Amino acid sequence: MIYFKNPNIKIFYILVTILTVVSCDKTNLEQETKSLTEFVDPFIGTGGHGHTYPGATVPFGMLQVTPVNGISKWDWCSGYHYSDSVAVGFSHLALSGTGIGDLADILFMPINKKVDLSINPKSRDSIAYRSSYSHDNETAKPGYYQVFLEDHNVNVELTTTKRTAYHKYTFKKEDKQSVVIDLGFAINWDTPLKTSINIEDEYTISGTRFSKGWARNQKVFFVAKFSKPITKHQLYSDGNFSNNNSSEGTKTATQLFFDTKNKEELFVKVALSSVSVENAKDNLREGGFDFNIIKDEAEDKWSNALTKIEVETPVDSLKTIFYTAMYHAQLAPVTYSDKNGQFRKENDEIVTAKNYTAYSTLSLWDTFRAEHPLLTLTAPDRVSDIINTMLAYYETKEILPVWTLYANETNTMTGYHSIPVIVEAYMKGIRGFDTEKAFEAMKTTMMQDERGLNHYKKYGYIPYSLLDESVTITLEYAYDDWCVAQMAKALGKDADYKFFLDRSKAYQHLFDNKTGFMRGRSVDGKSFNEPFDAKHSNHREQTDYTEGNAWQHSWFVPQDPEDFIKLHGSNEVFASRLEQLFTESSEITGDNISADISGLIGQYAHGNEPSHHIAYLFNHANQPWRTQYWARHIMDTQYNTTPNGLSGNEDCGQMSAWYALSSIGLYAMNPASGNYEIGSPIFEKATIKVSEGKTFIIEGENVSDKNIYIQSATLNGKEFNRTNISHKEILEGGTLHFVMGSQPNKNWGSLK
8 A cells, every 4th residue: 555645646646547547548449449441551562563553442442543653564554563753643543463454544643834735755754744752752541542743742642432533632832733634645555546625614624535455445434523713724635735625536635724822732523434424423422522531431441341351460460461461352343333323335335233333343364263252251242243243244245254344355364254253152142143144144155166165165175286275274164164063053954064064074184194284185185285394384375374384274173173183193192293383493494484473482373373272272182281381381471561562463352362361261262162271370360240240250279470280170169170161151150269289280180
């Protein structure tokens, strides 16, 4: 007991104690309620070959308002690369992590001087309105981006709602206040065909931008409203000055001037549409220019989206990698239909999404593997909308999507992997789409003759002499066939089930037991493609493999790993060959090596999607401890918190979704099976909100960077000794508890 002679000192001590306790409670409360957005770093992936952008968007938003460096190179596919320090403007559409560049449409640039827009720039250096910037005065957070333009003394801030972008420009006092809008600007594959600008009134401009690129028929309509009246404008069409309030040409641009007398701040809000200027106006959020309110709303949307899976760990860097992965995994697909439901297809047909939202940027070759399985856990309400969208695109040519950009079928990459996305959803109990129509679309797609299916149907595989990338294409069609068979079985279509199941064995034709690789087979079926070098890569031409080599493409039989292992002879032979994949030298041979082969661990290439399921195959060879080792090794070596934190193209969420799932100990090796493989959880606790008021918890007791092996497990208190868990079990809620250790327990999860 403390005794005080002076009562005033006693009172003071009591007050200090109370304030200290209150302060500590407040600090603890602040830590508990800290938004998960604080752990997201949008700059991760903007360096190296990640190809992400740092700009502002909301989950699956229509707009991506982001800085553009103005360089047309592979590592600038998103329009931005962290190595750069020059900006040419801020566009409203961007691609996240793709290997082909397009978009960067509707470019705005605030400047403090008059420039000559009649000159057609030959390079970025000749763009009159460009500006340098420093990463020291650049900020990126979920739903918000800021940068200071050094050459113009303008601070730029960007935020957005689902369909309206908000710009805030703060000029230096008494500087000229001006904005350049350049619709002729283009990077990478994009080329403007026809553009127009219309000064509607002193606060409003509108226009169009039709272009050809990766998306062969891209039509963008826009409207922009300013917080100040336009006092003067200069309008150009193909380098010619126009005295009118509107102009049209291949390349149009305008410089707008504003009153500098009241306030240094200028606000702009912008909306787009694929249909019309009127629809863009309808998409434009009503009200004023409440930038901070919109910014807070965007952060709230991200905070809510990130809470779908919450993780607990004392290692903040792991939280940053995880929540940034969750952020990246919710950038695409993007909202495409307008507020009234309308959207434009590649044939210029205007259709209306009734009772669903239409999406685009469907990078299905990548995202069917982990991005879409993750969405069945975190955003199941969007899954049926995505499927309804794919069925709408199917109506154009009666073929399901391959890779859809701005509703254009790009036919980029191999297979028809809209099929596993549909079947996975159905097997996981997701409805809200016409299942009979979906089955008809899948069957019709796999029975047509395009993209090598004619050869596949005739020979049971694709002979190497008839089509490049024959091995990869055959293996992926075989998987798509298996998926169609599962849907047929579920719908009671027995004849279709047998037909497609039989055809899904196509991989058997390509397996060479002498080498252990999948190889290109001849038309007569008697020989393989010679000479053979398993490490050889030839990018997208005169090759049997897509963006890789035999080492990376010989493992894609997710539909029947047991039969696949039998082809190798035994679990031991299979596991030994699989282990060699990770321990072989990383030499890649050839004169035209694919740049997509990155993130090498031996010959395993985590930087490209065909490798993503491979570590989980050990589970099926009765050696799950190897899955645990390699899954953890991939997480530890292929992801970090720097701009170079992704080992390859982000590919619209796939690279990040792999981490998000693997880090909590799950991976959908065969998405359409409805099951998840068990890997190696890295968090003490991960809580999945599977429905309102129901959670599924995954706990990792004793987990650490050394304790990566599962020693034992329980599911809801009962012994759990298998290497997979179903989606249905997860939806029922409960707790999957793992005890982790530093040495393999070869009895856990094995069939011995």
